[in-house]
Amino acid sequence: MTAPRRPSLLIDVAAAALALVLVGIAGMLGKWQYDAFEADRAAEARDLTDVAPVPLTDVMGNDDPFRASDLGRPVEVSGRWLDGGFWVADREGSGEPGYWAVAPLQTGDAAVLVVRGWAPEPDPDLLAVSGEAEVTGWLQAPEATIVTDDDPDDDVFPEIRVADAVQRVDVDLWSAFIISDEPGPGLEEAELESLPSPSRSTGIRNLLYAAEWWVFGAFAAYIWWRWRRDATAPEMRSPSAG
Incomplete structure:
Protein backbone atom coordinates (compact mmCIF):
# COMPACT_ATOMS: atom_id res chain seq x y z
CA MET A 1 0.00 0.00 0.00
CA THR A 2 1.06 3.58 -0.58
CA ALA A 3 -0.21 6.73 0.94
CA PRO A 4 0.35 10.23 -0.44
CA ARG A 5 2.08 12.62 1.88
CA ARG A 6 1.46 16.20 0.95
CA PRO A 7 2.42 19.45 2.75
CA SER A 8 -0.33 21.57 4.15
CA LEU A 9 -1.81 24.22 1.90
CA LEU A 10 -0.19 26.98 3.98
CA ILE A 11 3.29 25.45 3.64
CA ASP A 12 2.76 24.79 -0.05
CA VAL A 13 1.72 28.38 -0.75
CA ALA A 14 4.50 29.80 1.44
CA ALA A 15 7.15 27.74 -0.32
CA ALA A 16 5.88 28.77 -3.75
CA ALA A 17 5.74 32.42 -2.69
CA LEU A 18 9.29 32.27 -1.32
CA ALA A 19 10.55 30.69 -4.52
CA LEU A 20 8.83 33.35 -6.63
CA VAL A 21 10.30 36.14 -4.49
CA LEU A 22 13.83 34.72 -4.72
CA VAL A 23 13.58 34.14 -8.47
CA GLY A 24 12.12 37.61 -8.99
CA ILE A 25 14.83 39.33 -6.93
CA ALA A 26 17.58 37.37 -8.69
CA GLY A 27 16.08 38.20 -12.08
CA MET A 28 15.83 41.92 -11.33
CA LEU A 29 19.35 42.11 -9.93
CA GLY A 30 20.66 40.21 -12.94
CA LYS A 31 18.83 42.60 -15.27
CA TRP A 32 20.26 45.57 -13.37
CA GLN A 33 23.81 44.25 -13.76
CA TYR A 34 23.22 43.48 -17.44
CA ASP A 35 21.91 47.01 -18.03
CA ALA A 36 25.08 48.36 -16.36
CA PHE A 37 27.14 46.17 -18.72
CA GLU A 38 25.28 47.57 -21.75
CA ALA A 39 25.61 51.15 -20.46
CA ASP A 40 29.38 50.80 -20.00
CA ARG A 41 29.82 49.51 -23.53
CA ALA A 42 27.56 52.20 -24.98
CA ALA A 43 29.47 54.91 -23.12
CA GLU A 44 32.81 53.67 -24.44
CA ALA A 45 31.54 53.30 -27.98
CA ARG A 46 29.71 56.63 -28.22
CA ASP A 47 30.37 58.64 -31.36
CA LEU A 48 31.96 61.95 -30.36
CA THR A 49 32.59 63.27 -33.85
CA ASP A 50 29.69 65.73 -33.79
CA VAL A 51 30.24 67.25 -30.34
CA ALA A 52 31.68 70.75 -29.96
CA PRO A 53 35.47 70.93 -30.27
CA VAL A 54 37.48 71.47 -27.09
CA PRO A 55 41.11 72.52 -26.64
CA LEU A 56 43.48 69.59 -26.98
CA THR A 57 44.98 70.40 -23.58
CA ASP A 58 41.54 69.92 -21.98
CA VAL A 59 41.51 66.32 -23.22
CA MET A 60 45.07 65.21 -22.52
CA GLY A 93 39.95 59.14 -50.49
CA SER A 94 36.68 59.12 -52.43
CA GLY A 95 37.10 55.38 -52.86
CA GLU A 96 40.55 55.73 -54.44
CA PRO A 97 43.90 54.69 -52.95
CA GLY A 98 46.22 57.50 -52.00
CA TYR A 99 48.27 59.14 -49.27
CA TRP A 100 47.83 61.27 -46.18
CA ALA A 101 49.93 64.40 -45.81
CA VAL A 102 51.09 64.62 -42.17
CA ALA A 103 52.96 67.46 -40.50
CA PRO A 104 54.01 68.14 -36.88
CA LEU A 105 52.43 71.19 -35.25
CA GLN A 106 54.34 72.47 -32.22
CA THR A 107 52.19 73.63 -29.35
CA GLY A 108 54.04 74.43 -26.16
CA ASP A 109 57.00 72.16 -25.55
CA ALA A 110 55.74 69.31 -27.75
CA ALA A 111 54.25 68.74 -31.18
CA VAL A 112 51.15 66.92 -32.33
CA LEU A 113 50.98 65.16 -35.67
CA VAL A 114 48.28 66.55 -37.94
CA VAL A 115 46.83 64.86 -41.00
CA ARG A 116 46.46 67.90 -43.25
CA GLY A 117 44.68 66.10 -46.07
CA TRP A 118 44.73 63.44 -48.78
CA ALA A 119 46.39 63.26 -52.19
CA PRO A 120 46.46 60.56 -54.86
CA GLU A 121 50.28 60.71 -55.09
CA PRO A 122 53.06 62.07 -52.85
CA ASP A 123 54.06 65.58 -53.87
CA PRO A 124 56.80 67.52 -52.03
CA ASP A 125 55.06 70.82 -52.79
CA LEU A 126 51.86 69.62 -51.10
CA LEU A 127 53.78 68.34 -48.09
CA ALA A 128 55.62 71.63 -47.44
CA VAL A 129 53.99 73.86 -44.84
CA SER A 130 55.23 76.55 -42.43
CA GLY A 131 54.10 79.37 -40.19
CA GLU A 132 51.46 79.63 -37.49
CA ALA A 133 48.24 77.67 -37.68
CA GLU A 134 45.02 76.92 -35.84
CA VAL A 135 43.73 73.40 -36.42
CA THR A 136 40.39 71.82 -35.63
CA GLY A 137 40.02 68.11 -36.17
CA TRP A 138 39.35 64.67 -34.76
CA LEU A 139 41.61 63.00 -32.23
CA GLN A 140 42.98 59.61 -33.22
CA ALA A 141 45.21 56.98 -31.65
CA PRO A 142 48.66 56.31 -33.11
CA GLU A 143 48.85 53.19 -35.22
CA ALA A 144 51.06 50.29 -34.21
CA THR A 145 50.83 47.19 -36.35
CA ILE A 146 53.57 44.91 -37.62
CA VAL A 147 53.71 46.67 -41.00
CA THR A 148 57.33 47.39 -41.90
CA ASP A 149 58.68 50.40 -43.75
CA ASP A 150 60.42 49.21 -46.93
CA ASP A 151 62.40 52.44 -47.22
CA PRO A 152 62.81 54.24 -43.86
CA ASP A 153 64.85 57.01 -45.53
CA ASP A 154 62.06 58.35 -47.74
CA ASP A 155 59.08 60.52 -46.78
CA VAL A 156 56.47 57.77 -47.08
CA PHE A 157 55.48 55.78 -43.99
CA PRO A 158 53.17 52.75 -43.91
CA GLU A 159 51.29 54.19 -40.90
CA ILE A 160 51.39 56.91 -38.24
CA ARG A 161 53.72 55.75 -35.48
CA VAL A 162 54.99 58.20 -32.89
CA ALA A 163 58.21 56.21 -32.48
CA ASP A 164 59.00 56.72 -36.19
CA ALA A 165 57.85 60.33 -36.45
CA VAL A 166 59.72 61.54 -33.34
CA GLN A 167 63.00 60.92 -35.16
CA ARG A 168 62.08 63.64 -37.67
CA VAL A 169 61.54 66.46 -35.14
CA ASP A 170 63.52 67.96 -32.25
CA VAL A 171 60.67 67.99 -29.73
CA ASP A 172 58.52 65.39 -28.03
CA LEU A 173 55.33 64.23 -29.74
CA TRP A 174 51.86 63.82 -28.28
CA SER A 175 50.63 60.22 -28.05
CA ALA A 176 47.79 61.00 -30.47
CA PHE A 177 47.30 62.62 -33.84
CA ILE A 178 44.64 64.85 -35.35
CA ILE A 179 42.81 64.55 -38.67
CA SER A 180 42.14 68.14 -39.73
CA ASP A 181 38.58 68.94 -40.74
CA GLU A 182 39.89 71.42 -43.35
CA PRO A 183 42.41 70.14 -45.93
CA GLY A 184 45.52 72.15 -46.72
CA PRO A 185 46.04 73.87 -50.08
CA GLY A 186 46.01 71.37 -52.94
CA LEU A 187 44.86 68.54 -50.69
CA GLU A 188 41.50 66.82 -50.33
CA GLU A 189 39.82 66.11 -47.00
CA ALA A 190 41.18 63.02 -45.27
CA GLU A 191 38.54 60.49 -44.30
CA LEU A 192 38.08 59.72 -40.62
CA GLU A 193 38.99 56.05 -40.26
CA SER A 194 38.77 55.13 -36.58
CA LEU A 195 35.68 55.51 -34.43
CA PRO A 196 35.33 54.22 -30.89
CA SER A 197 34.29 50.65 -30.22
CA PRO A 198 34.08 48.90 -26.87
CA SER A 199 36.84 46.53 -25.90
CA ARG A 200 36.03 42.93 -25.02
CA SER A 201 36.71 43.58 -21.34
CA THR A 202 34.41 46.59 -21.03
CA GLY A 203 31.74 45.92 -18.40
CA ILE A 204 32.67 42.24 -18.15
CA ARG A 205 32.40 42.32 -14.35
CA ASN A 206 28.79 43.49 -14.57
CA LEU A 207 28.03 40.76 -17.11
CA LEU A 208 29.47 38.10 -14.80
CA TYR A 209 27.47 39.45 -11.85
CA ALA A 210 24.31 39.30 -14.00
CA ALA A 211 25.03 35.67 -14.86
CA GLU A 212 25.60 34.85 -11.17
CA TRP A 213 22.24 36.33 -10.18
CA TRP A 214 20.42 34.45 -12.92
CA VAL A 215 22.09 31.20 -11.90
CA PHE A 216 21.05 31.86 -8.31
CA GLY A 217 17.45 32.43 -9.44
CA ALA A 218 17.49 29.21 -11.46
CA PHE A 219 18.90 27.35 -8.45
CA ALA A 220 16.15 28.70 -6.18
CA ALA A 221 13.51 27.53 -8.67
CA TYR A 222 15.17 24.11 -8.86
CA ILE A 223 15.25 23.75 -5.06
CA TRP A 224 11.54 24.57 -4.88
CA TRP A 225 10.77 22.05 -7.65
CA ARG A 226 12.74 19.30 -5.93
CA TRP A 227 11.05 20.03 -2.59
CA ARG A 228 7.61 20.01 -4.22
CA ARG A 229 8.34 16.78 -6.05
CA ASP A 230 9.67 15.02 -2.94
CA ALA A 231 6.88 16.40 -0.73
CA THR A 232 4.15 15.06 -2.99
CA ALA A 233 5.76 11.75 -3.89
CA PRO A 234 3.93 8.61 -2.66
CA GLU A 235 5.34 7.08 0.49
CA MET A 236 6.13 3.39 0.24
CA ARG A 237 5.07 1.37 3.25
CA SER A 238 7.19 -1.47 4.56
CA PRO A 239 6.00 -4.96 3.37
CA SER A 240 5.79 -6.03 7.02
CA ALA A 241 3.47 -3.18 7.87
CA GLY A 242 -0.15 -4.16 8.70
Whole structure:
Protein backbone atom coordinates (compact mmCIF):
# COMPACT_ATOMS: atom_id res chain seq x y z
CA MET A 1 0.00 0.00 0.00
CA THR A 2 1.06 3.58 -0.58
CA ALA A 3 -0.21 6.73 0.94
CA PRO A 4 0.35 10.23 -0.44
CA ARG A 5 2.08 12.62 1.88
CA ARG A 6 1.46 16.20 0.95
CA PRO A 7 2.42 19.45 2.75
CA SER A 8 -0.33 21.57 4.15
CA LEU A 9 -1.81 24.22 1.90
CA LEU A 10 -0.19 26.98 3.98
CA ILE A 11 3.29 25.45 3.64
CA ASP A 12 2.76 24.79 -0.05
CA VAL A 13 1.72 28.38 -0.75
CA ALA A 14 4.50 29.80 1.44
CA ALA A 15 7.15 27.74 -0.32
CA ALA A 16 5.88 28.77 -3.75
CA ALA A 17 5.74 32.42 -2.69
CA LEU A 18 9.29 32.27 -1.32
CA ALA A 19 10.55 30.69 -4.52
CA LEU A 20 8.83 33.35 -6.63
CA VAL A 21 10.30 36.14 -4.49
CA LEU A 22 13.83 34.72 -4.72
CA VAL A 23 13.58 34.14 -8.47
CA GLY A 24 12.12 37.61 -8.99
CA ILE A 25 14.83 39.33 -6.93
CA ALA A 26 17.58 37.37 -8.69
CA GLY A 27 16.08 38.20 -12.08
CA MET A 28 15.83 41.92 -11.33
CA LEU A 29 19.35 42.11 -9.93
CA GLY A 30 20.66 40.21 -12.94
CA LYS A 31 18.83 42.60 -15.27
CA TRP A 32 20.26 45.57 -13.37
CA GLN A 33 23.81 44.25 -13.76
CA TYR A 34 23.22 43.48 -17.44
CA ASP A 35 21.91 47.01 -18.03
CA ALA A 36 25.08 48.36 -16.36
CA PHE A 37 27.14 46.17 -18.72
CA GLU A 38 25.28 47.57 -21.75
CA ALA A 39 25.61 51.15 -20.46
CA ASP A 40 29.38 50.80 -20.00
CA ARG A 41 29.82 49.51 -23.53
CA ALA A 42 27.56 52.20 -24.98
CA ALA A 43 29.47 54.91 -23.12
CA GLU A 44 32.81 53.67 -24.44
CA ALA A 45 31.54 53.30 -27.98
CA ARG A 46 29.71 56.63 -28.22
CA ASP A 47 30.37 58.64 -31.36
CA LEU A 48 31.96 61.95 -30.36
CA THR A 49 32.59 63.27 -33.85
CA ASP A 50 29.69 65.73 -33.79
CA VAL A 51 30.24 67.25 -30.34
CA ALA A 52 31.68 70.75 -29.96
CA PRO A 53 35.47 70.93 -30.27
CA VAL A 54 37.48 71.47 -27.09
CA PRO A 55 41.11 72.52 -26.64
CA LEU A 56 43.48 69.59 -26.98
CA THR A 57 44.98 70.40 -23.58
CA ASP A 58 41.54 69.92 -21.98
CA VAL A 59 41.51 66.32 -23.22
CA MET A 60 45.07 65.21 -22.52
CA GLY A 61 48.58 66.41 -21.79
CA ASN A 62 51.55 65.89 -24.08
CA ASP A 63 52.93 63.22 -21.72
CA ASP A 64 49.59 61.46 -21.17
CA PRO A 65 48.73 58.14 -22.82
CA PHE A 66 45.89 58.17 -25.32
CA ARG A 67 42.53 57.19 -23.86
CA ALA A 68 40.29 55.02 -26.01
CA SER A 69 37.23 56.95 -24.79
CA ASP A 70 38.52 60.07 -26.60
CA LEU A 71 38.76 58.42 -30.01
CA GLY A 72 37.14 60.67 -32.59
CA ARG A 73 36.71 63.63 -30.20
CA PRO A 74 36.90 67.02 -31.97
CA VAL A 75 39.74 69.16 -30.60
CA GLU A 76 41.31 72.53 -31.28
CA VAL A 77 45.00 73.34 -31.19
CA SER A 78 47.15 76.24 -32.30
CA GLY A 79 50.88 76.38 -32.86
CA ARG A 80 53.66 76.51 -35.42
CA TRP A 81 54.33 74.06 -38.22
CA LEU A 82 57.65 72.22 -37.98
CA ASP A 83 59.75 70.50 -40.60
CA GLY A 84 59.58 66.72 -40.60
CA GLY A 85 56.34 66.11 -42.45
CA PHE A 86 55.73 62.81 -44.21
CA TRP A 87 53.23 60.85 -46.26
CA VAL A 88 51.24 57.83 -45.06
CA ALA A 89 50.53 55.25 -47.73
CA ASP A 90 47.43 53.16 -48.44
CA ARG A 91 44.80 55.73 -47.41
CA GLU A 92 41.55 55.94 -49.31
CA GLY A 93 39.95 59.14 -50.49
CA SER A 94 36.68 59.12 -52.43
CA GLY A 95 37.10 55.38 -52.86
CA GLU A 96 40.55 55.73 -54.44
CA PRO A 97 43.90 54.69 -52.95
CA GLY A 98 46.22 57.50 -52.00
CA TYR A 99 48.27 59.14 -49.27
CA TRP A 100 47.83 61.27 -46.18
CA ALA A 101 49.93 64.40 -45.81
CA VAL A 102 51.09 64.62 -42.17
CA ALA A 103 52.96 67.46 -40.50
CA PRO A 104 54.01 68.14 -36.88
CA LEU A 105 52.43 71.19 -35.25
CA GLN A 106 54.34 72.47 -32.22
CA THR A 107 52.19 73.63 -29.35
CA GLY A 108 54.04 74.43 -26.16
CA ASP A 109 57.00 72.16 -25.55
CA ALA A 110 55.74 69.31 -27.75
CA ALA A 111 54.25 68.74 -31.18
CA VAL A 112 51.15 66.92 -32.33
CA LEU A 113 50.98 65.16 -35.67
CA VAL A 114 48.28 66.55 -37.94
CA VAL A 115 46.83 64.86 -41.00
CA ARG A 116 46.46 67.90 -43.25
CA GLY A 117 44.68 66.10 -46.07
CA TRP A 118 44.73 63.44 -48.78
CA ALA A 119 46.39 63.26 -52.19
CA PRO A 120 46.46 60.56 -54.86
CA GLU A 121 50.28 60.71 -55.09
CA PRO A 122 53.06 62.07 -52.85
CA ASP A 123 54.06 65.58 -53.87
CA PRO A 124 56.80 67.52 -52.03
CA ASP A 125 55.06 70.82 -52.79
CA LEU A 126 51.86 69.62 -51.10
CA LEU A 127 53.78 68.34 -48.09
CA ALA A 128 55.62 71.63 -47.44
CA VAL A 129 53.99 73.86 -44.84
CA SER A 130 55.23 76.55 -42.43
CA GLY A 131 54.10 79.37 -40.19
CA GLU A 132 51.46 79.63 -37.49
CA ALA A 133 48.24 77.67 -37.68
CA GLU A 134 45.02 76.92 -35.84
CA VAL A 135 43.73 73.40 -36.42
CA THR A 136 40.39 71.82 -35.63
CA GLY A 137 40.02 68.11 -36.17
CA TRP A 138 39.35 64.67 -34.76
CA LEU A 139 41.61 63.00 -32.23
CA GLN A 140 42.98 59.61 -33.22
CA ALA A 141 45.21 56.98 -31.65
CA PRO A 142 48.66 56.31 -33.11
CA GLU A 143 48.85 53.19 -35.22
CA ALA A 144 51.06 50.29 -34.21
CA THR A 145 50.83 47.19 -36.35
CA ILE A 146 53.57 44.91 -37.62
CA VAL A 147 53.71 46.67 -41.00
CA THR A 148 57.33 47.39 -41.90
CA ASP A 149 58.68 50.40 -43.75
CA ASP A 150 60.42 49.21 -46.93
CA ASP A 151 62.40 52.44 -47.22
CA PRO A 152 62.81 54.24 -43.86
CA ASP A 153 64.85 57.01 -45.53
CA ASP A 154 62.06 58.35 -47.74
CA ASP A 155 59.08 60.52 -46.78
CA VAL A 156 56.47 57.77 -47.08
CA PHE A 157 55.48 55.78 -43.99
CA PRO A 158 53.17 52.75 -43.91
CA GLU A 159 51.29 54.19 -40.90
CA ILE A 160 51.39 56.91 -38.24
CA ARG A 161 53.72 55.75 -35.48
CA VAL A 162 54.99 58.20 -32.89
CA ALA A 163 58.21 56.21 -32.48
CA ASP A 164 59.00 56.72 -36.19
CA ALA A 165 57.85 60.33 -36.45
CA VAL A 166 59.72 61.54 -33.34
CA GLN A 167 63.00 60.92 -35.16
CA ARG A 168 62.08 63.64 -37.67
CA VAL A 169 61.54 66.46 -35.14
CA ASP A 170 63.52 67.96 -32.25
CA VAL A 171 60.67 67.99 -29.73
CA ASP A 172 58.52 65.39 -28.03
CA LEU A 173 55.33 64.23 -29.74
CA TRP A 174 51.86 63.82 -28.28
CA SER A 175 50.63 60.22 -28.05
CA ALA A 176 47.79 61.00 -30.47
CA PHE A 177 47.30 62.62 -33.84
CA ILE A 178 44.64 64.85 -35.35
CA ILE A 179 42.81 64.55 -38.67
CA SER A 180 42.14 68.14 -39.73
CA ASP A 181 38.58 68.94 -40.74
CA GLU A 182 39.89 71.42 -43.35
CA PRO A 183 42.41 70.14 -45.93
CA GLY A 184 45.52 72.15 -46.72
CA PRO A 185 46.04 73.87 -50.08
CA GLY A 186 46.01 71.37 -52.94
CA LEU A 187 44.86 68.54 -50.69
CA GLU A 188 41.50 66.82 -50.33
CA GLU A 189 39.82 66.11 -47.00
CA ALA A 190 41.18 63.02 -45.27
CA GLU A 191 38.54 60.49 -44.30
CA LEU A 192 38.08 59.72 -40.62
CA GLU A 193 38.99 56.05 -40.26
CA SER A 194 38.77 55.13 -36.58
CA LEU A 195 35.68 55.51 -34.43
CA PRO A 196 35.33 54.22 -30.89
CA SER A 197 34.29 50.65 -30.22
CA PRO A 198 34.08 48.90 -26.87
CA SER A 199 36.84 46.53 -25.90
CA ARG A 200 36.03 42.93 -25.02
CA SER A 201 36.71 43.58 -21.34
CA THR A 202 34.41 46.59 -21.03
CA GLY A 203 31.74 45.92 -18.40
CA ILE A 204 32.67 42.24 -18.15
CA ARG A 205 32.40 42.32 -14.35
CA ASN A 206 28.79 43.49 -14.57
CA LEU A 207 28.03 40.76 -17.11
CA LEU A 208 29.47 38.10 -14.80
CA TYR A 209 27.47 39.45 -11.85
CA ALA A 210 24.31 39.30 -14.00
CA ALA A 211 25.03 35.67 -14.86
CA GLU A 212 25.60 34.85 -11.17
CA TRP A 213 22.24 36.33 -10.18
CA TRP A 214 20.42 34.45 -12.92
CA VAL A 215 22.09 31.20 -11.90
CA PHE A 216 21.05 31.86 -8.31
CA GLY A 217 17.45 32.43 -9.44
CA ALA A 218 17.49 29.21 -11.46
CA PHE A 219 18.90 27.35 -8.45
CA ALA A 220 16.15 28.70 -6.18
CA ALA A 221 13.51 27.53 -8.67
CA TYR A 222 15.17 24.11 -8.86
CA ILE A 223 15.25 23.75 -5.06
CA TRP A 224 11.54 24.57 -4.88
CA TRP A 225 10.77 22.05 -7.65
CA ARG A 226 12.74 19.30 -5.93
CA TRP A 227 11.05 20.03 -2.59
CA ARG A 228 7.61 20.01 -4.22
CA ARG A 229 8.34 16.78 -6.05
CA ASP A 230 9.67 15.02 -2.94
CA ALA A 231 6.88 16.40 -0.73
CA THR A 232 4.15 15.06 -2.99
CA ALA A 233 5.76 11.75 -3.89
CA PRO A 234 3.93 8.61 -2.66
CA GLU A 235 5.34 7.08 0.49
CA MET A 236 6.13 3.39 0.24
CA ARG A 237 5.07 1.37 3.25
CA SER A 238 7.19 -1.47 4.56
CA PRO A 239 6.00 -4.96 3.37
CA SER A 240 5.79 -6.03 7.02
CA ALA A 241 3.47 -3.18 7.87
CA GLY A 242 -0.15 -4.16 8.70
